[in-house]
Amino acid sequence: MSIHALKRHQCNLAWDNSIPPVVRIVSGDQVTFDCLDASNGQLSPESTASSIGAMELSLCDQVNGPVYVEGADVGDTLQVDVLSIENADWGWTALIPGFGLLTDEYPAPALKIWKLNHKEGFAWFNEAKGMKIPLRPFAGEMGVAPGKKGSFSTIPPYPTGGNIDTKHVTVGSTLYLPIEVEGALFSIGDGHAAQGDGEVCGTAIETPMKVTVRLTVRKDKSYTKTPHFSTSISSSDEEYYCTTGVDSDIKEATRSAVRNMIEFLVTEYELDKVDAYMLCSVAGDLRMHEVVDMPNYVIGMMMPKSVLGEKA
Incomplete structure (x- = not known):
């Protein structure tokens, strides 16, 4: 080698x-x-x-x-x-x-x-x-x-x-x-x-x-x-706060999930919208929660509570 x-x-x-x-x-x-x-x-x-x-x-x-x-x-x-x-x-x-x-x-x-x-x-x-x-x-x-x-x-x-x-x-x-x-x-x-x-x-x-x-x-x-x-993802007791978006269009459901997380962060943590959007990008995870009941897709934006502290 x-x-x-x-x-x-x-x-x-x-x-x-x-x-x-x-x-x-x-x-x-x-x-x-x-x-x-x-x-x-x-x-x-x-x-x-x-x-x-x-x-x-x-x-x-x-x-x-x-x-x-x-x-x-x-x-x-x-x-x-x-x-x-x-x-x-x-x-x-x-x-x-x-x-x-x-x-x-x-x-x-x-x-x-x-x-x-x-x-x-x-x-x-x-x-x-x-x-x-x-x-x-x-x-x-x-x-x-x-x-x-x-x-x-x-x-x-x-x-x-x-x-x-x-x-x-x-x-x-x-x-x-x-x-x-x-x-x-x-x-x-x-x-x-x-x-x-x-x-x-x-x-x-x-x-x-x-x-x-x-x-x-x-x-x-x-x-x-x-x-x-x-890959191996180590098991943990990580808890998440999740917002969702529901729409017949996957992209719009995704946008809605992110938008709802931003609103949550602005309201509960007094972040400005730009900082909240960045936080979603560096720490939040998007997940497809529901696809079988089309046309009602459910997309989740999951934020680790360890990032936010104990308030969420």
Whole structure:
């Protein structure tokens, strides 16, 4: 087994199977990636809300790579074992105009800069109110090159991975990706210190990261057509406060669930609407509670009570 390393500048802004690999490895090798945050270094701990308008969005969501894995053939599966993640001591969450589940209701840019306490494993959301976010770092972008020719944006997810933003694929987890081109051409990026399921405002706690993965070619998982993952979620006595949205349209039910959680946080915890929306994005989890009684879908937004304190 060999260990390889990619630097921050060894990155791309598209999924494209014509991009030459940065490094070639054999199956089972480890690779460490040093990645900038999703802004591609355009934001810093000194940035303000005005910095959002100055960002060049076409430079965001870069991925480091690609990595060519010897022996990876079309139809195989790439096994990605997440071995370690090290985030920076700061991060950011933003409302970006035109982006997010409720973008039409939050048109103004906003920015929150976080201090990440890795020693104790949390970041204060509002220290005066006792609200803190547990740190659960992961890479939002993990994928392989698509089989189709052309350049594809890094913003959405694809059957080959990409911006899957799945918080459960963290250290100790394993991701499986369908290989559509020789060598797989794996890339990674978009470091998150914490995120709620759904990432509703469009951003998590975005942060630079160093992540080490082991890449293994699997010849026995030809059924892998979309990203699969294996993870362990530790059992706990965590309690949640949940709001719901009910509608014949899944998107509108989802928007309603988030909107109702925002109203709850504003009323009960005296947060302003922008902060409440960000809190939903970094700590709240969306769940599909009811789909069988169509056309009445029930979507839940679940907020851990440990984030809110004892009041909820």
